[in-house]
Amino acid sequence: MELKFLGTSGATPTMDRNLPAIAMRLDSGEIILFDAGEDVQRRFEAAKLKFNVPTTILISHLHGDHVIGLPGLLFNFHLNGRTAPLTIIGPQGLAAYLLFHFQLIGLKAQSYSLSLIEVQFPKDDTPKGGMDTIQYRNFLTSAYERAFVQISGKIIKIADAYVIKTYWMKHSMPTLGYRYEEKPHDGKFNPERAKELNIRPGILWKRMQKGETIKINGDTEINPILEGIVTEKRPGYIVAYSGDTMMCPNLVTLAKNADYFICESTYIIEDEKLAIEKLHMSTKMAATVARDANVGHLFLVHFSGRYRDVMILEEEARRFFQDTTAAVDLMNIEIKPKK
Numbered sequence: 001m002e003l004k005f006l007g008t009s010g011a012t013p014t015m016d017r018n019l020p021a022i023a024m025r026l027d028s029g030e031i032i033l034f035d036a037g038e039d040v041q042r043r044f045e046a047a048k049l050k051f052n053v054p055t056t057i058l059i060s061h062l063h064g065d066h067v068i069g070l071p072g073l074l075f076n077f078h079l080n081g082r083t084a085p086l087t088i089i090g091p092q093g094l095a096a097y098l099l100f101h102f103q104l105i106g107l108k109a110q111s112y113s114l115s116l117i118e119v120q121f122p123k124d125d126t127p128k129g130g131m132d133t134i135q136y137r138n139f140l141t142s143a144y145e146r147a148f149v150q151i152s153g154k155i156i157k158i159a160d161a162y163v164i165k166t167y168w169m170k171h172s173m174p175t176l177g178y179r180y181e182e183k184p185h186d187g188k189f190n191p192e193r194a195k196e197l198n199i200r201p202g203i204l205w206k207r208m209q210k211g212e213t214i215k216i217n218g219d220t221e222i223n224p225i226l227e228g229i230v231t232e233k234r235p236g237y238i239v240a241y242s243g244d245t246m247m248c249p250n251l252v253t254l255a256k257n258a259d260y261f262i263c264e265s266t267y268i269i270e271d272e273k274l275a276i277e278k279l280h281m282s283t284k285m286a287a288t289v290a291r292d293a294n295v296g297h298l299f300l301v302h303f304s305g306r307y308r309d310v311m312i313l314e315e316e317a318r319r320f321f322q323d324t325t326a327a328v329d330l331m332n333i334e335i336k337p338k339k
Contacts, residue, residue: 001026001237003260003299003333006043008310010244010266010280010302011065013038017329019065020243020302022262023049024180027337028161030054034178034241034262040069041076046330051077052084056157058164059090060243061175062097071101078108085113089156089164091174092118117156119166121174162236167254169245171279177245177254182236185337186210193229197222234338240295244302246279247289255293260335263289264302265326269316271304283313287320298324 002025007018019037023044026032031053033040044051059067070088077086088094095116101107156178157164165179189209191201199205199222204214208224211233215221224230240258245251255261266280275282281289283300290298298321303310314326 001335003239003262003335004047004049005299005301005327005329005331006040006047007037008301008303008327008329009037009065010264010304012305014305014308016308017303017305018043019069021069022241022301022327023047024239025049026161028054030056032164032180033057035060035066035243036068036070036073037065038068039072041073043330044073044076047332051080052082054084054086056087056089056164058176058178058241059088059094060169060177060241061091061171061173062093063173063244066243067094067097071098071105071107074098074107078111082112085115087115087117087157089117089166089178090119091176092121094118119156119176122168167250169242169250169254170248171244171246175244177240177242177251179241179254179258180237180239182238184233184236187225187231187233189230190228193227194224197227197229199229237335237338244280246276246281247285251289252293255289255295257294259296260299260333261290261293261295261297262299262301262327265300265313265317266302266304268307268313271306283316284320287317287324290321290324296323300324300326 004023006021006023009017009019013019018039020035021037021040021043022034024032031049036057095118154165155163156166162180162182166176169175169177186209194205199216207214208229211225211230213221213223225232238258239260240255241262242251242254242264244264263286264281265283265286267275267282269282269284272282286300300313300317303313307313310326310328314324317324
C-alpha cells in the first residue's frame with residue numbers, strides 16, 4: 001500500500017503546493033482518493049497513478065479547494081475510455097454539483113459504472129430553505145443518469161478487504177472525515193508443517209489458511225494456528241483523514257488508534273486565533289488530537305499560503321507529538337504489510 005500526497009495547500013495553491021488531494025494505492029491496485037483539489041488529474045500523471053483502475057473518491061465537503069478538481073478528473077476518465085468502476089462519496093449536495101456540470105458543460109461518464117453516495121446532513125446542519133429531502137431525491141433521480149444513494153451512519157462502504165467509516169467534523173459547512181479500516185490479513189501458511197501432519201493440498205489447506213479448525217480422518221481436529229501450520233492473522237492498517245475542521249470530539253474518534261492520521265494544519269501556533277476564527281486547526285491542535293487519539297503517525301496537510309517552509313509547522317507539531325511529518329506535494333509513503 002502507498003500514500004501519495006498530490007496536493008497539500010489550503011484555500012489557494014502556491015508555486016510548490018497544489019490544492020488538497022491525497023491518494024492511497026492499495027495492494028490490489030485500487031485507488032482511494034481523499035478530496036479532489038484543482039488540477040488533480042495532472043497530479044495523477046505526476047504521481048504515476050493509473051486512470052483505469054477501480055477507484056473510490058471521498059469528498060470531505062463542498063468548498064471549492066476540495067472539489068473543483070473532480071469534474072476535470074471525471075472528464076479525463078471519460079475521454080480516455082475508462083472502463084473500471086468508480087464510487088464517489090461525499091456530503092449532500094455533491095450530486096447536484098455534478099448534475100450541473102452534466103447539464104451545462106457536457107460532463108459524461110458513459111463508459112464506466114459510476115456509483116454516487118451522498119451522506120445526509122445532520123439535522124442541525126441542514127441548510128435553511130430550498131428543497132426538502134424527498135424533493136431533493138426526486139430531483140436527482142429524475143435528472144441524473146447515475147446511481148444515487150442517501151446514507152446516514154458511520155459505515156459508508158464495505159469492500160472485501162476494507163471498510164470506510166465517516167464522521168461529521170465541525171467546520172463552516174457540513175464536512176466529513178473518513179476512516180479507512182483494512183480487514184485482518186490471513187496468517188502465513190507453512191505447507192511443510194501441513195504435510196508433516198498428512199494433510200494433503202486442497203480445500204483443507206484453503207480453510208486452514210483462513211484460520212479454521214478442520215477435521216481429518218473423520219474425527220481428529222486440527223487447529224492450524226496451535227499446530228504451527230498458519231500464523232495468527234495480521235492486523236490491517238487504519239488510515240484516518242480529516243479535511244477542514246476545528247477541534248471537536250468526533251475528530252478524536254475519527255483518529256482513534258489510527259496507524260496514519262492525515263490532518264489539516266492550516267496555521268502555526270502564533271496564528272491560532274485565526275484557526276479558531278476560521279474553524280481550522282493549528283499545528284498544536286493537530287498534534288494534540290494525534291496524541292490523545294494514540295495514532296501511529298501524523299501527517300500535516302492543508303497549509304496556509306502564508307507559510308513557505310512547512311518544516312516550521314512540522315517542528316512546532318513535534319513539540320506535542322513527535323511522530324509528525326509535514327507532507328509535501330508528491331511525497332510517497334510505502335506501507336508494508338504488518339508482521
